[in-house]
Amino acid sequence: MEIAVMGAGGVGGYFGGVLARHGEDVTLVRDMTATLLRLFPSCPPQDAASIAVHTAARGSGRVGRSAAGRALDDEALRLAAVAWIRHRRTGYDALLMSGVDRAEARESIRGDVEKVLAEWRTAGECSP
Numbered sequence: 001m002e003i004a005v006m007g008a009g010g011v012g013g014y015f016g017g018v019l020a021r022h023g024e025d026v027t028l029v030r031d032m033t034a035t036l037l038r039l040f041p042s043c044p045p046q047d048a049a050s051i052a053v054h055t056a057a058r059g060s061g062r063v064g065r066s067a068a069g070r071a072l073d074d075e076a077l078r079l080a081a082v083a084w085i086r087h088r089r090t091g092y093d094a095l096l097m098s099g100v101d102r103a104e105a106r107e108s109i110r111g112d113v114e115k116v117l118a119e120w121r122t123a124g125e126c127s128p
Helices: 010-021 026-039 045-055 074-088 092-097 102-121
Strands: none
Touching (some): 074 102
16 A cells, blocks of 8 residues: 655644554655655656655665665655556556567566656656
């Protein structure tokens, strides 16, 4: 399950505390979200938070749990964004489910991923 707590109010603080008690790295998620928004100023904040929660999950083996990810390395977080976009904004999973080879599926959606990254890199509004 992916949960992002945004804001500094009492409700956000309460739920952040609950997540922390259950072993979630709320500080890492907060810092990853901030770094993603610096790298991709037009990324919707809820998407940046979702990427951070997903990549920072303990025991996941994802890039966010690597030494580079925990150090908020720009390239590690760019790779996390690429993976999230691949699965959430393209037909990548459908291609895999239909039997397309992983490398071929990645190549076929590469342009879609690059388009989203380009939109997110540009300051201002972008399409959802």
